[in-house]
Amino acid sequence: MRYVSTRATDHTTRAFSDILLEGLAPDGGLYLPVEYPRVDAGTLARWRDVLLDDGYAGLAFEVCSLFIDDIPAEDLLGICRRAYAPEKFLDPQIVPVSELSDGVRLAHLSNGPSAAFKDMAMQLLGELFAHELARRGERLTILGATSGDTGSAAEYALLGRPGIRVVMLSPADRMTPFQQAQMYSIDDPGVVNLAVAGVFDDCQDLVKAINADAEFKRDHRIGAVNSINWARLMAQVVYYFAAWLRTGGDGPVSFAVPSGNFGNIAAGHIARLMGLPIRHLVLATNENDVLDEFFRTGVYRPRAAQQTHATSSPSMDISKASNFERFVADLLGRDGARIADLFGRELPETGRLDLSGEDRDRFGFVSGSSTHADRLAEIRATWENDRVLIDPHTADGVHVARRLLASGEVTGPVVVLETALPVKFAETITQATGIVPPRPDRFAGIEDLPRHVTRIPADVDAVRRAIDGAA
């Protein structure tokens, strides 16, 4: 499979291993496969057996093989087996699917090392980076941005890997105490945590600004772990197949997806275009509802930092969704020149994109948003009715799914993607239920450990200095 930038105006394509290390394309666009591979009913039936016989790792190998043709098959199988070794996850099924009493299903994606769905991709990325860097004899500085979950998932997956160091930007004082402790308690010269005076979007802008400096990027061997890196999306595609297969039957299923940077649901969009029977992709936001607004109106209107609310689902406090560009590329038939103009000129100049004239309905998206009160009500109801604790991000998804099921806008089996364990958001869980969420033993006392973090302004030179200083 070859890859092309969303903004490409020529026929230049790249190999998977190259874009894995490169992350963001030099023209500022995001990589996509030249075309999505198609999966037919026979393949889905075979994959049902693969999942039963070879587990999640076997399925991941099958899906990834469609996107990677420059890593030998036996190496890729080993990579998938190490990434999805059952002992790394709280459940040997890796992604179990459960059913609540009202019929809504949950696909549990947060059983991995850092207790959020980011582990599903990050464990694979860790193995892929290690394989490719060893093969090339190269080093990589991962520069990432986090609103609370990508950072710890990346640091856990990459810690101690030869030739890799991580510089992670996080929004100062906007993550929960648990999320901060997960990252800032890491005491390792290969991990540099920077707390930026700003919101997640500021951190993401800084990452993009560094990536736009071709010379600095080349000299410092900068790579990416955010969902701007195609490999993240590829890995996330796998859990849509797994969840569909575990839901049983051959018919269409709808997925409700807590959304912020649009990576989680972009993977569902890709799975659907590959042929997975998905009826609706139910996009759920919190009060930061830029994406909900787009799917309702066709107008994409990112907000400034001052208009980005600090909510009780803080990992989704995002107002500029990176992966949205990938969706627009599909919406506009991969017209690279138009994408370059929209995202490289029109959006920065006008602050909005009006795509209401385009036929976005054909992609199966419906959307909604939730408030703090909605999330509390869903967490409480799910606890009282099912004795299941869900985190506030999952509650965003459950809320929108239940609302659209009730209105008839969405029908049939709905699988909500469960994206984090409640322990990461204990205060909100306790507010909703009066219960302190259970804490896996490996996280005992992390808030009491010394912190290793440097505060910086939202300034690209401060990031450059930190990268230089960490060298």
Ligand SMILES: Cc1ncc(COP(=O)(O)O)c(C=O)c1O
């Ligand atoms: C717990 C959690 N749920 C949902 C999301 C939304 O995912 P995405 O940013 O890929 O849309 C995130 C991150 O943004 C998250 O950390």
Ligand SMILES: N[C@@H](CCOP(=O)(O)O)C(=O)O
């Ligand atoms: N929710 C994420 C922020 C989005 O990051 P991405 O890596 O999925 O692009 C976080 O928790 O850090």
